[in-house]
Amino acid sequence: xxxxxxxxxxxxxxxxxxxxxxxxxxxxxxxxxxxxxxxxxxxxxxxxxxxxxxxxxxxxxxxxxxxxxxxxxxxxxxxxxxxxxxxxx
Amino acid sequence: xxxxxxxxxxxxxxxxxxxxxxxxxxxxxxxxxxxxxxxxxxxxxxxxxxxxxxxxxxxxxxxxxxxxxxxxxxxxxxxxxxxxxxxxxxxxxxxxxxxxxxxxxxxxxxxxxxxxxxxxxxxxxxxxxxxxxxxxxxxxxxxxxxxxxxxxxxxxxxxxxxxxxxxxxxxxxxxxxxxxxxxxxxxxxxxxxxxxxxxxxxxxxxxxxxxxxxxxxxxxxxxxxxxxxxxxxxxxxxxxxxxxxxxxxxxxxxxxxxxxxxxxxxxxxxxxxxxxxxxxxxxxxxxxxxxxxxxxxxxxxxxxxxxxxxxxxxxxxxxxxxxxxxxxxxxxxxxxxxxxxxxxxxxxxxxxxxxxxxxxxxxxxxxxxxxxxx
Numbered sequence: 001x002x003x004x005x006x007x008x009x010x011x012x013x014x015x016x017x018x019x020x021x022x023x024x025x026x027x028x029x030x031x032x033x034x035x036x037x038x039x040x041x042x043x044x045x046x047x048x049x050x051x052x053x054x055x056x057x058x059x060x061x062x063x064x065x066x067x068x069x070x071x072x073x074x075x076x077x078x079x080x081x082x083x084x085x086x087x088x089x
Numbered sequence: 090x091x092x093x094x095x096x097x098x099x100x101x102x103x104x105x106x107x108x109x110x111x112x113x114x115x116x117x118x119x120x121x122x123x124x125x126x127x128x129x130x131x132x133x134x135x136x137x138x139x140x141x142x143x144x145x146x147x148x149x150x151x152x153x154x155x156x157x158x159x160x161x162x163x164x165x166x167x168x169x170x171x172x173x174x175x176x177x178x179x180x181x182x183x184x185x186x187x188x189x190x191x192x193x194x195x196x197x198x199x200x201x202x203x204x205x206x207x208x209x210x211x212x213x214x215x216x217x218x219x220x221x222x223x224x225x226x227x228x229x230x231x232x233x234x235x236x237x238x239x240x241x242x243x244x245x246x247x248x249x250x251x252x253x254x255x256x257x258x259x260x261x262x263x264x265x266x267x268x269x270x271x272x273x274x275x276x277x278x279x280x281x282x283x284x285x286x287x288x289x290x291x292x293x294x295x296x297x298x299x300x301x302x303x304x305x306x307x308x309x310x311x312x313x314x315x316x317x318x319x320x321x322x323x324x325x326x327x328x329x330x331x332x333x334x335x336x337x338x339x340x341x342x343x344x345x346x347x348x349x350x351x352x353x354x355x356x357x358x359x360x361x362x363x364x365x366x367x368x369x370x371x372x373x374x375x376x377x378x379x380x381x382x383x384x385x386x387x388x389x390x391x392x393x394x395x396x397x398x399x400x401x402x403x404x405x406x407x408x409x410x411x412x413x414x415x416x417x418x419x420x421x422x423x424x425x426x427x428x429x430x431x432x433x434x435x436x437x438x439x440x441x442x443x444x445x446x447x448x449x450x451x452x453x454x455x456x457x458x459x460x461x462x463x
Binding site: 019020021037038039040041042043044045046047049050057058059061062063066 | 184185186187188191259304305306307309310311313314315316317318321389390391392394395396399454457458461462
């Protein structure tokens with residue numbers, strides 16, 4: 001894993017642990033833990049957008065993309081790659 | 090205290106609203122109808138969804154600037170402001186949930202005079218979305234919708250309805266032409282408030298739309314997340330509209346208290362009336378600050394916008410409901426007939442404590458936030 005990916009996961013883990021008050025493993029299923037309400041999910045969307053200068057719109061808003069720290073980090077990387085390749089939605 | 094120049098709606102926009110509304114809001118309230126040309130003119134000027142970016146032909150307002158415009162409309166006519174809320178929510182939903190191709194296809198229409206409504210609530214599904222029964226299914230290259238939506242603001246005037254529906258165990262938002270076969274739109278008779286806002290029930294019986302009407306290009310997103318994103322716009326718009334209600338109530342109450350004399354002096358010099366005025370002034374300032382704070386989060390794309398918007402909606406609607414009751418009290422018989430600004434405010438503001446998340450739902454969500462953020 002690149003250091004950028006590690007930093008991304010660390011940032012998300014930190015945010016989630018501050019808000020949920022429980023330890024959150026990178027692969028933990030946040031929905032099973034019951035810690036991500038739809039309002040918190042929207043907050044996560046905007047957090048990722050403003051921190052990583054991306055737009056999460058349209059088909060990227062499937063809940064699967066917010067199921068775990070790893071899933072969110074992968075989403076950010078996919079969007080960054082897509083924008084880099086000039087194939088944004 | 091006024092917004093900085095750059096955050097004020099432009100003078101032409103305000104003048105157009107004033108010219109179109111004139112002194113007709115009371116008549117619209119009692120007749121329960123907004124004239125079609127008024128809606129088309131405001132819509133065609135992009136002022137029903139002024140945050141649509143210029144690249145799509147919209148005015149490209151910031152949230153704060155659009156908020157001030159929304160408050161201005163809300164101070165004159167909450168029915169018209171409700172249409173603005175619906176149209177803006179439709180545009181925001183397309184912006185956020187649609188693909189670039191869909192933004193380019195729909196947004197110019199929404200600032201070009203076409204009208205849109207957004208359909209969430211159902212007979213058995215208000216705050217609890219898990220009970221939503223409207224279903225979408227794919228049949229070939231079409232999406233088929235079946236369901237029953239209720240109390241859809243603006244649906245009686247709409248050309249397009251953004252329908253939220255379940256799809257498998259996920260959800261979808263779909264652009265449905267109001268005239269499509271299988272769509273039936275029936276007005277809600279005699280609503281308590283915002284009487285001319287075109288609230289209607291919408292039946293969808295085997296309605297078929299092409300798959301490219303599905304926002305995002307394919308169904309299967311998280312229904313609660315889709316609805317939460319769409320409603321965020323509705324909430325901040327309602328909040329600003331309520332700030333406008335309070336401005337109108339404050340203006341009516343102070344004018345009356347200055348002019349009317351009882352026991353040999355103006356009403357305003359009676360201390361118990363003065364307290365009403367102080368409370369109204371405070372309510373307007375508090376609501377406006379909460380709205381401006383939330384809009385600043387929108388304009389900075391800060392994650393705080395989620396909670397700040399909920400707070401603004403809660404503060405502004407509760408203050409407006411109380412403030413409007415106070416204004417009626419100050420005006421007494423002078424304001425106690427349907428159609429009068431404060432009588433409308435009294436009924437309209439009460440409805441705002443229910444729509445886009447009731448007081449109680451706002452309180453639950455704010456409490457949940459307090460528990461996690463503290």
